[in-house]
Structure formats: C-alpha cells, structure tokens
Amino acid sequence: MNRSIVHMDLDTFFVSCERRNNSKLNGIPLIIGGGDRGVVASCSYEARKFGVRSAMPIRMALRLCPDAKVIRGDHELYSNLSHTVTEIIQERVPVMEKASIDEFYLDLSGMDKFFGCYQWTKEIASAVTKEAGLPISFALSANKTVSKIGTGESKPVGRLEIKDLDIRPFLNPLSIKKIPMVGDKTFQLLSRIGIRTIHTLSEMPVLVLQQMIGVNGKELWKKANGIDENPVVPYSERKSISTERTFTNDTMDVVELKRLISGMAEQLAYQLRQEKWLTSTVVVKIRYANFDTETKQCKVSYTSADHTLSRVALELFNKAYTRRMRLRLVGLRFTGLVHGNHQMNLFEDTEQQMNLYQTMDYLKNRFGMGALGRASGFDFEK
Template identity: 75%
Template sequence: MTRSIVHMDLDTYFVSCERLKNPSLKGVPLIIGGGDRGVVASCSYETRYFGVRSAMPIKMALRLCPEAKVIKGDMEMYSNMSHTVTEIIQEKVPVLEKASIDEFYMDLSGMDKFFGCYQWTTEIAESVSKNTGLPISFALSTNKTVSKIGTGESKPIGRFEIQEQNVKSFLNPLSIKKIPMVGNVTFQLLSRIGIRNIQSLSEMPVDVLHQLLGKNGSELWKKANGIDETPVIPYSERKSISKEHTFTQDTIDISGIKSLLSGMVEQLCFQLRKEKWLTSAVVIKIRYSNFDTETKQCKVPYTSSDHILLQYAFELLAKAYTRRMRIRLIGIKFTGLVNGCHQMNLFEDTEELISLYQTMDKIKMRFGATSVGRASGLIIK
C-alpha cells in the first residue's frame, strides 16, 4: 500500500503569533530575537526578501534590512499556541508526530478509502487557521522527506500534493540544500564535485557517496531518490528525561544540594540538545530522611538552555523544601518534550552565549557529558 504522509508547518510561526497579538504589525518587516548582540530567532517574509535568515546575528540582519522592527519574543505565548494547535490536529488524525514547536507529521495511509487524504488535510489546515488565526502550510506525499520538502516549496499558506509518480520530477530540479539533512558543510563538499541539484545527487553511484560521506551518504542517496521509510512516530506529552541522586548520608546542606542539582540540570540539558529535544515542564522531587516525598512542578516555555532551566529548578526546590529536616534524595525531571533546536528560544542570548553552548557541547560530545561544566555543578557533596 502506498503511504500517505503529510507534513504541516505553521508559517513564520513566531512572527504570526506576534501579529495575532498586535495586528498593526501585519506587513511590517519583523525580526524576532533578543537585543543588538543576539541572533534572529525568526523573521517575516518582508525581511527575508533582503536576505535576513534565522540564526543570523541581529546586527547583520539590521544592516540588510534597516527598517525592520525587532521584537524580543514571547516564548510562553508560542508554547501555549503550539499546544492549542497540537490539540486541534490530534483530534482529527489517526497518527500524529509533533516534530517541533511549529511542525507536524501525519500518517493518513489507507484513509483514501474513506475520505480523500488531500481534502481531509485541507480541512484540518482550515480548522487550525479558523480556531487560532495562524497561517499554516502542508504537503501530502508518500514519505516524510518528500512531504517536508513539498511544504517548503508551497509556502506561504501552501497546499501541495506530490503523488508517487511525480516524486522524481518534483525533486530533480531542486537544490540539494532542500534535503533536510544537507547542511552547509555537506553542500560545500558536494558542490566542489559538481553536485548541486537533487537529480545529480540521485544519479551518483551510492557506493561513491558512501565513501565520501559514510553512512550519511547512503541515506542521502535514498532521500534524493525519494526513498524514506521513516515512520511517523505518535506524539505523546508523557516523554521525559530525569536524574535522581540518593545521598550516602542524609543531608541538610542546601548549598551542596544546589551544587548537585546544578550538575544534574546541566547533564540533562546536554542530553536534550544532543537528542534535539525541548522541554515544556520541570519537576523537582525531594525525599526526606523519614521517606516523606515532596514534588513540585511548573510549565516552562520550550527550551533546552541550562541557565533558564536551572533558575526554574532552584525556584521549585525552594517551594518543595519546606521542613527543617534532612534530605535523603533529590531528583529532577524534564517532561512534555518536543523535537526542536536550541536556537528556537534564544531571545535573550547573545552570540557569545550561543557560541559558548556550542563549544561546550562539542567538548562533551568528544570527551563525555561530565568533561566540562559550571563550577557550581562540579562541587558534589
């Protein structure tokens, strides 16, 4: 049976949310980000015309588009709107994967016998726009790679279907940059040997690509030929990661507990970024010496940043620790995970802070998760 996979993406999501809040911003060139030393988290189509792109330093973006209005961004609003959109879609489809805060995959395979998949997807998109006011694009095809590329080609507010017999003719003329796994390094490498469009890539011997790029070369060849068997993974808010520590001796040393908690948060945040997750909830657990257990939790804007989540963790610890009694165990859990990149929520971060995170993560990837970290988190008692 031919699969029917939909990729759905909210157009310029952060910008669209800001325009919902303030309709006078419609048509105004917008940059969502934090301060002169920050980076562009999102930008409107009006600014993209001048070459502004996400992750670009805001100073550079303003040189390209001096008339742009810079808005700090409201991650709490974006998170809440994302939950609303998820609920609307989840009610209407058999299998939904939330790929990030603003994009979704749906598996509608076999639904054509009951409804037309394209018509059904159109009605879902219209329902999202009607109930939230947010513009949304989608593409329907045989797998996740082709549908995601199709959505990108259909924006803004696009509706696109690429049937199985048309997959190759759709992909062939496009730049290899359109393939999701092709970054700048891979693009430059392939460009140097004359491969710039998908057709050229698809016609390369797969063993040559394997020698050039390793396992990724084989995967890239499949995607260039419209082959992708990756399943749509059902979305669940129950996904979480956690750490706990039981003290060898019960303690009342709050300074030492905070140091330990700092290290645990840092390790979990590295895991989030390594596996490309963002969390939307933090849970703190403490167990007293008499085995009574207290938990406190709070919703947070989607993030994977140590310094942000550490602040929430300390606030919850203060709320949970209400007795002058020794503590036997401390634990922290991040829940409500969605796939997403660290840069998505860096409205206040500077280029220097982003560079620091990237450098530290590279060191951890090479030498281990505990190889480098905050001094406070390394003082474990």
C-alpha cells in the same frame, strides 16, 4: 499499498501568532527575538526580503532591515496555539506525528478510497486557519522527505501534491540544501566536488558517498532518489524528565549539594537538546532525614540551556532548604515540555552562547557525557 504522507508546517509561526493578536503588525517587517544581544527566533517574509534569517544576531538583522519592528515574543502564547493546532489536526486524522512546535506529519495511507487524501488535507488546513487563526502550508507525497521538501517549496500558504511519477522531476533541479539531513558542512563538502543539485547527488555511487560522509551516505543517496521508509510515529506528549539522588549517608554539605544539583541540571539540559525538547518549568525536590519532603518550582521561558536551568535550580534549592537538618535525597525535574527542533532559547541566548552549546554537545556526543561540563558540576576532590 501506496503511502500517502503529508507534511504540514505553520507559516512563520511566531510571527503569525503575534499578528493573530495584533492586526497592526500585518504587512510590516517583523522580527521575533531576544533583545539587542540576542538572535532572531523568527521573522516575517517582509523582513526576509532584506536578508534577515532565523538564528541571525538581532543587531545584524537590524542593519539589514532597520525599519523592522522587534518583538521579544510570548512563549506561553506560542505553546498554547501549538497545542490548539495539534488538537485540531489530531482529531481529524488516523496517525499524526508532531515533529516540532509548528510541524506535523500525517499518514493518510488508504484514505483515498473514502474521501481523497489531497481534499482531506485541504480541509484540515482550512480548519486550522479558521479555528486557530493561523496560516499553514502542506505537501502530500509518498514519504516524509519528499513531503517536507514540498512544503518548503510551496510556502507561504502552499498546497502541493507530488505524485509518485512526479517525485524525481520535482526533486532533481533543487539544491542539495533542500534535503533535511544536509547541513552546512555536508553541503560544502559535496559542493567542492561539484555536487550541488539533488539530481547530481542521486547519480553518485552509494559507496563513494559512504566514503565521503560515513554511514549516512546511503541514507542521503536514498533521500536524493526520493526514497524514505521512515514511518509517521504516533504523537504522544511527554510531560517531564527528571533525576534524583538518594544518599548512602544523610548530608548537609551545602557545597556538595549545590554541585550535585548543577550537574543534574547540565545532564537533563543535554538530554532535552538531544531529544529536541524545551522546558517551561523547573522543579526541585529535597527530602530531609526525617522523611519530610519539600518541593519548589518556577516557570521559565522555554529553554534547554544549562546556564539558565542551573541558575533557576540553585535558586529553588536555596528556597527549599530552610532547616539546619541533614538531607537524604535531592531531585530535579523539568516539566511543561514542548517538542521542538534542536535549538537554544532564541529569545534569550546570544550567538556566542549558542555556538558554545553546539560545540559542547558535539564533544559529549563523540566522547561521552562526562567528557566535559561546567566547573560547578564537577567534584575536584575525587
């Protein structure tokens, strides 16, 4: 059976959410981001015409587009609207995967005989716009890679169907940057030997690509040829991630307890980034030697940054640990998760902080979780 895979993407999601609630923002250059030293989380098409892009420092964005209006952003609004769109889509399709806060894959394979996959997808997109008040683009094709590239090419408010015979003609003239797994380093490497279009990449010998970029060479070649067997994974919301430590001997060593909590925060934040989650709630749990248990929690702006989560966790520990009594257990939990692309808190973090986390995660991925970390999380007496 031929596959029918749809990729749906909410257009300039954060910007659209703000405009939904304030029509005065329509038609003007708009930047969503975190203050003077922060970076651009999202920007309108009007701002993009001046060269403004996501993850660009706010100061640089305003130099390019001085008339742009900057809004700090409403994290709760974006999360609630994402949930609304998820429900609208999920109740209308047999299989849906939520790829990020504003991206979805649908598997409509076999549905043509009932209604027509393209017509069905158009009606879903119309329902999103009508019920949630948000613009959405989509592309329908044989697999996830082609449909995702198609959505990008069809924006804004795009409606595109790429049939099997049209896949290669559609992909061939496009830049290799359009392939989801091609980052800046891979693009630069391939560009140096003259590979800049998908057509040229598709004709490269697989073994040569594997020698150049490693094990991903074959997968990259397949995507350039419009081949992608990856399934649409049914969506299920993960509620929280957590860790806790029960001591062999009860303790009231506050310095050691804070070191442990700081290390827990770093470990869980790294896990969030690896699994592409952002958290909105931090929960600290302590259990005294007499088994009395205390928990404290705090709402935060969506983030996966160690320095933010560690600070909040330590503040909650100070509020929870009020008795001069030994502890037998401490625990840390992040909840209120949203599944998003690998990103730091674009509303709060500076460009330097984002680069630091990317470097730290690279080193941890290569050498292991214990390869490096914050000084507050290490026990130097061991």
